[in-house]
Amino acid sequence: MTLPRRGVLLGAPVLALAACTPSGRSNSPAEGGSSHVMKTVMGDVRVTSRPERVVVLDTAELDSAITLGVRPVGATHTDAASGFLDYLPKDRLAGIRDVGAMLNPGLESVAALKPDLILTSKVRHGDKYGDLSKIAPTVMTESTGYPWKQNFQVHAQALGRVSEAARVTAAYGSRVRELTARLGGPAKAAALKVNVVRFVEGADIRIYERQNFIATILADVGLGRPAVVDQAKGGFAYEVSPERIDLAAADVIFYATYGDPGKAGAPRTLAGSLWKGLAAVRAGRAHGVDDQLWIQGIGYTAADQVLRELAELLPR
Template sequence: MTSLRHLCMATAGIAALSATLPANAKSLETAFGTVEIDDDPTRVVTLYTNALDTALTAGVAPLGAVATRGGDGVARYLSEQAGDIEIVGTPRETNIEAVAALKPDVILASPRLPEAQYDLLSHIAPTVVPDVEPYHMDSWENEARVYGKALGRSDVIDDAIAEVNAKAETLSEHQNDSPSASLIRWMPQGALVMAPQIFSNTLLSKSGFAVDDGGTVKEGRPHSDPLSLENLSRIDNDWLFLSTLNAEGDEAYEAAKQSPAFERLDVVQRDHVVTVDGQLWTSATGPMAAKAILDDIASAMDAAQ
């Protein structure tokens, strides 16, 4: 990756690639002010999973994207639809020069994009940063609507969101009560309990679960500090959705299953531990991700009947 200092020195060269105002432009309100975008952009670069997910949902094939957390390509659930897409960075660091080389019409970025990065990217092409607060029930929907408008595909995205909410409501109607549930990401150093406000947990809530972090997640954080096996009793709920990101996490979970502390959990005894894809459940967001997560929830509920 190119350092930020190097990139700042290269800004003058990158600025030469700045897009001129298109003849058929629309205005979009973003976190960094009003942005003018082509009505029908064709050269799209996405720097955030929801942006890539939304673009693919809308039928747009982006030229570039960042790798998913825990991998070197896009998330597995998107790999087929994304095809041979150019990887232009990671969730933590974007390769600005790689983005510039793709000569995009528009760049779709994360709501948490630093302003210094925005300043560089906006010299390349109109850069859309949704003005959306993270970790709210409808955060992902509001982000997707901004990206849909930027792509000129609002109707498609509105329909996709409506489909997700209808499916979640159907799942909720089939719950006899509100079973408690936790979502954890298993890491070599221990289990991370995911906050109730993250994307996948909001879908669990909409599907009729009472998401419980056992008081382990500090306010404003996406997950807890690693828990010891003994402290897993704090999230010994009706259901446990358990994810891993990579082979190291898989191995750590396999080792944990041999522990008496893990085996003593009531949720383990009831066989209500559901293993899920960590890239999807703890790193993804967007309409396609929502549908895939709801499919996982539906499968778990069907298996329990």
């Protein structure tokens, strides 16, 4: 088992740039400032052109805000020890108020912060849209995860940071091309088959397919994927029991654990003969990675760090 080190650099960091109640302002910005209308999955929303008090209700929205140089006044917490995902820079998180669990944010806590913008997605909080929109203009994307690049552009428009977003995406593209070149070019990158495996407490083992955050990064770099990643109909993940972990076979395997490792079955599987018999494991090309970063992060700040770890861990 090889744990990633954070010392290898791949280009410059992506981090770009350095009173309301539930019956209050409704889904429109405060009077007196400039604003614009956004077309969202929930309909047209008028937002302040440069919001200053932003509340984010999921990890992708927090990554977007931090990446664009916006420090939210409030955010929901995850199961990370710190409340917020550990890969995010601590100085950028200082002063952000916790407004409850990601799947059950406290509406009173959100309202108490007097936000002028709320960012989230329909898949997470569509059922709360009516209540949230009474607190502040609420911009929702349809989903999270796989469409993270498109969602980032929505977040940038809502935050009034479109030019900053253009610089972020250009920098990411440069880093991707640099990594592909370091691997020997597109043909050699495509010939290298990579799998991502996640041990999940209370569920089967997941072999990540193509319709998710981490898979988009692998695709951007041009890395090959084994045939198993096209097994599930939804394209998100193919679930296997520990007795079928041999299906994770690839030239390189990255694995992460969500929840308690013991309850997720990671130690037992990693100590088993099927895992140890995989060619990637025998060759020292199976690497333990941070679940918060590789799976939960969902944004350009996370993607930047994943690229740096890929640069260190992939064979050249």
